[in-house]
Amino acid sequence: MRDRLIFTGQLLFTLIVAAFLVVPVILSISAGVTVNYFRGISSGVTLQWVFQVWDLYAGTILLSFVIAFAALIVTLAVGVPAAYALYVRGGRLSRIVEEIITLPLAIPGLAIALALLFTYQGFGSFRRSWLFILTGHVIFTMPFMVRSVMAVFSTVDIKTLDEGAASLGASPWRRFRDVIVPNAVPGILAGSLMVVTLSLGEFNLTWMLHTPLTKTLPIGLADAYASMRLEVASAYTLIFFVMIIPLLVAMQMFADKEQGR
Amino acid sequence: MSHKSFVWLCLLPLAVVTTAFFLLPMARLVVTGAEGPQGLAGYLAILTEPRYRATLINTVLLAAATTIVTLAVATVAGMFLQRHRFPGRAVLIAMLTFPLAFPGVVVGFLIILLAGRQGLIGDLTGRLFGEKLVFAYSIYGLFLGYLYFSIPRVILTIMAAVQKLDTGLEEAARSLGAGPWVVQRDVVLPALGPAFVASGAIAFATAMGAFGTAFTLATNIDVLPMLIYTEFTLAANFATSAALSVGLGIIAWAILALARSFSGGTVAAAG
Amino acid sequence: MTAVAGHGASVRIEACGKTFTDGTRALEPATLDIARGETLVLLGPSGCGKTTMLRIIAGLELPDAGGRVLFDGNDMTSVPIERRNVGMVFQSYALFPNMSVADNIGYGLKIRGMAQKARAARVAELIALTNITGLENRRIDQLSGGQRQRVALARAVAIRPGILLLDEPLTALDAALRDRLRGELNRLLRALGITAIYVTHDQSEAMELGDRIVVMQKGAIAQIGTPREVYFKPGNRFVAEFIGAANIIEAPVENGHLMLPGGRQPIGGGASLTATVAMIRPETIHVVEPASAPLSGTIDSVSFIGDRQRMIVSGVSDKFITIDAPNTVRAQAGERIGLSIAPDAVRLLPPEN
Numbered sequence A: 001m002r003d004r005l006i007f008t009g010q011l012l013f014t015l016i017v018a019a020f021l022v023v024p025v026i027l028s029i030s031a032g033v034t035v036n037y038f039r040g041i042s043s044g045v046t047l048q049w050v051f052q053v054w055d056l057y058a059g060t061i062l063l064s065f066v067i068a069f070a071a072l073i074v075t076l077a078v079g080v081p082a083a084y085a086l087y088v089r090g091g092r093l094s095r096i097v098e099e100i101i102t103l104p105l106a107i108p109g110l111a112i113a114l115a116l117l118f119t120y121q122g123f124g125s126f127r128r129s130w131l132f133i134l135t136g137h138v139i140f141t142m143p144f145m146v147r148s149v150m151a152v153f154s155t156v157d158i159k160t161l162d163e164g165a166a167s168l169g170a171s172p173w174r175r176f177r178d179v180i181v182p183n184a185v186p187g188i189l190a191g192s193l194m195v196v197t198l199s200l201g202e203f204n205l206t207w208m209l210h211t212p213l214t215k216t217l218p219i220g221l222a223d224a225y226a227s228m229r230l231e232v233a234s235a236y237t238l239i240f241f242v243m244i245i246p247l248l249v250a251m252q253m254f255a256d257k258e259q260g261r
Numbered sequence B: 001m002s003h004k005s006f007v008w009l010c011l012l013p014l015a016v017v018t019t020a021f022f023l024l025p026m027a028r029l030v031v032t033g034a035e036g037p038q039g040l041a042g043y044l045a046i047l048t049e050p051r052y053r054a055t056l057i058n059t060v061l062l063a064a065a066t067t068i069v070t071l072a073v074a075t076v077a078g079m080f081l082q083r084h085r086f087p088g089r090a091v092l093i094a095m096l097t098f099p100l101a102f103p104g105v106v107v108g109f110l111i112i113l114l115a116g117r118q119g120l121i122g123d124l125t126g127r128l129f130g131e132k133l134v135f136a137y138s139i140y141g142l143f144l145g146y147l148y149f150s151i152p153r154v155i156l157t158i159m160a161a162v163q164k165l166d167t168g169l170e171e172a173a174r175s176l177g178a179g180p181w182v183v184q185r186d187v188v189l190p191a192l193g194p195a196f197v198a199s200g201a202i203a204f205a206t207a208m209g210a211f212g213t214a215f216t217l218a219t220n221i222d223v224l225p226m227l228i229y230t231e232f233t234l235a236a237n238f239a240t241s242a243a244l245s246v247g248l249g250i251i252a253w254a255i256l257a258l259a260r261s262f263s264g265g266t267v268a269a270a271g
Numbered sequence C: 001m002t003a004v005a006g007h008g009a010s011v012r013i014e015a016c017g018k019t020f021t022d023g024t025r026a027l028e029p030a031t032l033d034i035a036r037g038e039t040l041v042l043l044g045p046s047g048c049g050k051t052t053m054l055r056i057i058a059g060l061e062l063p064d065a066g067g068r069v070l071f072d073g074n075d076m077t078s079v080p081i082e083r084r085n086v087g088m089v090f091q092s093y094a095l096f097p098n099m100s101v102a103d104n105i106g107y108g109l110k111i112r113g114m115a116q117k118a119r120a121a122r123v124a125e126l127i128a129l130t131n132i133t134g135l136e137n138r139r140i141d142q143l144s145g146g147q148r149q150r151v152a153l154a155r156a157v158a159i160r161p162g163i164l165l166l167d168e169p170l171t172a173l174d175a176a177l178r179d180r181l182r183g184e185l186n187r188l189l190r191a192l193g194i195t196a197i198y199v200t201h202d203q204s205e206a207m208e209l210g211d212r213i214v215v216m217q218k219g220a221i222a223q224i225g226t227p228r229e230v231y232f233k234p235g236n237r238f239v240a241e242f243i244g245a246a247n248i249i250e251a252p253v254e255n256g257h258l259m260l261p262g263g264r265q266p267i268g269g270g271a272s273l274t275a276t277v278a279m280i281r282p283e284t285i286h287v288v289e290p291a292s293a294p295l296s297g298t299i300d301s302v303s304f305i306g307d308r309q310r311m312i313v314s315g316v317s318d319k320f321i322t323i324d325a326p327n328t329v330r331a332q333a334g335e336r337i338g339l340s341i342a343p344d345a346v347r348l349l350p351p352e353n
Helices: A002-033 A048-089 A091-106 A109-120 A124-128 A130-155 A158-167 A172-183 A185-201 A204-209 A217-227 A230-259 B003-033 B039-048 B050-083 B089-101 B104-115 B120-129 B139-163 B167-175 B180-191 B193-209 B212-217 B224-233 B238-263 C050-058 C101-111 C116-129 C145-158 C175-192 C203-209 C227-232 C237-243
Strands: C011-019 C025-034 C039-043 C068-071 C086-089 C163-167 C195-200 C212-217 C220-225 C247-254 C257-260 C263-266 C273-280 C285-288 C295-304 C308-314 C321-326 C336-341 C347-349
Touching: A002 A048, A002 A230, A002 B050, A002 B089, A002 B104, A002 B120, A002 B139, A048 A091, A048 A130, A048 A158, A048 A172, A048 A185, A048 A217, A048 A230, A048 B003, A091 A130, A091 B003, A091 B238, A109 A124, A109 A130, A109 A204, A109 B003, A109 B193, A109 B224, A109 B238, A124 A130, A130 A185, A130 A204, A130 B003, A158 A172, A158 C086, A172 A185, A172 B003, A185 A217, A185 A230, A185 B089, A204 A217, A204 B212, A217 A230, A217 B104, A217 B212, A230 B089, A230 B104, B003 B238, B039 B050, B039 B238, B050 B089, B050 B139, B050 B193, B050 B224, B089 B139, B104 B120, B104 B139, B104 B212, B139 B193, B139 B212, B167 B180, B180 B193, B193 B238, B212 B224, B224 B238, C011 C050, C025 C050, C025 C220, C039 C050, C039 C203, C050 C086, C050 C163, C050 C195, C050 C212, C086 C145, C101 C116, C101 C145, C116 C145, C145 C163, C145 C175, C175 C203, C195 C203, C203 C227, C203 C237, C212 C227, C212 C237, C220 C227, C220 C237, C227 C237, C237 C247, C237 C273, C237 C347, C247 C321, C263 C295, C285 C321, C308 C336
Parallel strands: C039 C195, C039 C212, C086 C163, C163 C195
Antiparallel strands: C011 C025, C011 C068, C212 C220, C247 C257, C247 C273, C257 C263, C273 C347, C285 C336, C295 C308, C295 C336, C308 C321
């Protein structure tokens, strides 16, 4: 009997916490498609706010995607070979390098943004372009790609495969192409999902680095929250959810698949 | 080319990118922090200047409160979810973890929907008690916001740690006569210690450095990230903002490094 | 059965030692000559340096300064593995999970630029040779341990290497499979006739497969010899006990006889030495009538193995000795037993230093 009480108590508690997390999201979604939030759902369901958001912010949303995929390309091109080098080399140097590239996760985005601003203020056209925002995103997402790929390397014993290919006469570049990369695909995929998701949602860095002409989706959201009516802000948030939640679900499925191995 | 040269070549792009866009800027930041009228002493301002010290204390207290409450909530919910199977469990877990990647701005907005001027809580309290309760734009609203993005992260870590617990230890304690609360106190919670330290450190460091949530809720909440922001954009005190940023960065990094030495493995803040 | 006339390269390692970056000395400087077509086995317990020596020959490790590796007289020391034209079978097989069986086997040929048709023909040839017909398009994780071993072998041999290097290829398999594959491997190595260097800790594998065996201990070579040589004439106590069962007896020698508590055992030669270590193999001790026997003792226990009987006997030397007697001998624990040993079955070993 007491066990039943404890169970029920814990279940209730957990449900309340879940409600705390979910209810605002539901409110936001419903506000985005309601004609008038004050009068509630009785005032009618409409997509007018969503269309209005699209009119106002389509460029911003597009730029977010451009930056996210550019960040993905850069982290792939730079991070995958680096992960291989760090894994194969091992030793103290590798640990120090890993430590350094993970620092941007410990240091608040605000600090990194200020650092970038002070350093590149003078490079006018670079500083004003979306490439400037890209550099911040790349620094922030790189450790996720590198760590994800390195994790896969250890499960497939990439060192022995590398030696096996070498024993058959393959040059280092050939080995990288034929054996290293194909066997790192699960890590590359997981890392890619993380990079894109993080880039789409990044605010702290981007807010400091943006200009009126280079705004991303989260910047637009902050704008909307400050200056637009509730329904428009909610509709914008709805669009963001629609973009980000499939990515989160994909990441979760990936993590489950890896765990079930 | 030899294998050794190939490995160095693989590392080169990362070295270039990290140096150009992280190491150099961080160095510049440190230098800028010392360029103010007080020079290097500007770095101590975070502790000596009463206004800054008050903000620092505020931020630390808020982060500490967030960490403690989050750990408590996540432990109860996490243990419950990991140890019991019932219909709808998967849905409940999904609900508790999906806010994981919401940026601070969005969390701020959600708190406004919950506790703002037109918020749900204001609505309910208005109808029940005749007086609307609005607290989104204060430090309590911020606290709620921090809880919102910390709980999913910490729950996941706790659940993973609970899964790895050796139930044999609990059974041994029970066979020796320990009741359920005693087993929790003497066996389970100590075993979860490393997980508490790791996830607590992440929650603390994230709360210390969180900007988006505070920004959305109001520009006048007295936390360190907002102070840095106002010093930079509104007052153009580059040296001060730089020095404060470096201070904030060091504090966050130190906490995570400390946690890592206690629990092993990599821990990192995000958001 | 004589091997096909040897092809492949001859190998010489000169003063090759290896000290790792953390200070461990894995291999003392060693010099070794391997004839073309020979199968040389590196045998020893784990940590003895046998794998390190193999990896130096392969080109996966560089020997310490002063060490040289020569193939057919050519200095290969600074040549990386991908240009040494060796075939290597790894302990974990190192099969590429992203390629099918056929693609794995053909990988070395692809690197060498062999045309697709010729490649497919050679791959088919090897699949037939290693008895894995039908598995061409399987993924690696669909194969059993024995099948993987064969694919690894086929892949290494496909490129017609000058030297075949095998790093404990059978260790990952269970005992029954290991016995069966050992025979297949032996036949294959004989048929190919190339120079092969084989690392193992299993003494019976070494005896069956090796033309010569290099017994290694703690980073140094303890003895080099044919299976017969290391078995009948071990150079020291370690080799004697590692290669097979051995009775190690410490007793004084007088007038060409080993002075034992249970009698006097002739050993040929008239020297007198105060204390000696003698090795006698269990199967060389013959059971005779106790009355007229030169040595006698009391049976402690008898174990019927099947093809022989293992007896533990006390009273002959100061410790128990082990005898492998024919399975027809009638004996029981507690009985007196007479023993006779041919003089040249007693081998004197150097004192340990």
